[in-house]
Amino acid sequence: MPLYIYSDMANILDPMDLKQIITLHLDGTSNRRIGSILGISRNTVNTYMQLFAASGISLEELLVFENADLSELFSSHTTVDTERHNELMLYFEGVNQARNHPGFTFLHHYQQYVEQAQEPYSYTQFLEHYRRKYPKEKGSMKLDHLAGEEMFVDFAGKKLHIINKGTGELIAVEVFVAILPCSQYTYVRACMSQKRSDLISCCTETLRFYGGAPKAIISDNLRSAVNRASKYEADINRSFKDFARHYNCVINPTRGYSPQDKALVENAVHLVYQRIYYPLREMTFFSLEDLNKEISILLKSYNNLLFKRKESSRIELFQSIERQYLKELPAQSYELKDYKRAKVQKMGYVYFSPDNSYYSVPHRYIGKETSIHYTQSRIEVFYNQERIALHQRNLTRGSYNTNKDHLSSTHRFYSDWSPEFFSKKAALHGEHVLKCVEKIVTSQDYPEIGYKRALGVIQLYRAYGSQRLNDACKRALDTDACSYSCIKNILKNNMDKVPLADGQPEQAQPHIPFHSNIRGASAYQ
Known part of the structure; x- marks a missing residue:
């Protein structure tokens, strides 16, 4: 159950600021001193300390909470009446101008304020807000610095x-x-x-x-x-x-x-x-x-x-x-973090632009906007302040980095793809199918594209049989038109059944080079 913050000041702190308050408190720093160091009011520090105590969770445990969990536990809800507060701040401008006049009293101006305000503050709050807006000027003084502070x-x-x-x-x-x-x-x-x-x-x-x-x-x-x-x-x-x-x-x-x-x-x-x-x-x-x-x-x-x-x-x-x-240093030195935003693509990866590479995230986040926190050695992907993926950074440009636990059952099949995987499948349908598939796989900079095209070629045997597929692949190799669309068109137009002239290379047969957009005679029967 979230704990709400009720305060007379609209001072909403993010989870990292909350952790700074906890850190200083554990170091024995007073609430007043914490407020001074972090530039927030002592009342705000007091309120948060009360909320920490009410949560029933130790400060040491709160310190290791994820930011999202800490933010949810201490919800940033405030009951401040901004219009009422602004009205008082505007009134203080006239009060401050009259400050040095002889006979000036705060009580006189407070009585005037009560007469014109719809919901006036109490006199004590009136003085407190004034002192916050116009703190007393202090003369120069020698500062005493505490050791390790x-x-x-x-x-x-x-x-x-x-x-x-x-x-x-x-x-x-x-x-x-x-x-x-x-x-x-x-x-x-x-x-x-x-x-x-x-x-x-x-x-x-x-x-x-x-x-x-x-x-x-x-x-x-x-x-x-x-x-x-x-x-x-x-x-x-x-x-x-x-x-x-x-x-x-x-x-x-x-x-x-x-x-x-x-x-x-x-x-x-x-x-x-x-x-x-x-x-x-x-x-x-x-x-x-x-x-x-x-x-x-x-x-x-x-x-x-x-x-x-x-x-x-x-x-x-x-x-x-x-x-x-001084506090002890952590075992490892800090690595500078940078940040990028990325949308999870349909295939379950985020694109990391500094290296032109891809990193997997759990498939349920497909389509979500995420934040990438990265150092020289690792990549962290966050969604709503919750870390959803952690990878060792791969500096190889264009690389795909996959954690198999991130894949759905459908995607796990694709994670086994490799050149050897497709060579074994293609060899079952003939030597020309094997050569054609190997050529398709090695011709792509991004291997997954070649894998999909190779799988498409192999699957053509279901409609045309292994023998026709092997003949079509031979014709595609001879004409240097080794692609899924060309092989499919050869089979569709029955060009694999047309015998080649003995001793004459295929390239010399037509005067127009073969193209998938050119229809054969069978299209006009």
């Missing part, structure tokens, strides 16, 4: 360069910077672009460098990380979310127009310019690997430098304080 990532504004050995072209490369704010332990890596694949690859290498994962990754609002930037609730792209889920952490982009959110990583970038860029200024590199090798040498020295006001270095603070609070 966060990791800041960003790309440096200035680029480094490598040289193409063949052309001498100077190629600009991006520089990725990550920092653990508690110990300020830093990681730097050069990559070819700021695209999603490079960002996730750099984050993967960063976690391997640290030997653990933080609770949250704080990124700038990069296009490779965020689909839609927002000061309060950014829309993170699904690949980056999936990456975070793999490492049991969450993504929390910085707020737009809030430089204090990323001051630490920007200061780290400035120091990278001094400690890494400057020593590299007169060096020449012909590959990204060579550049990263030199960066790692300089980075080691940088992390070993003593802080001016502390009697320790970044690496010492990391090893003594922060390392123990």
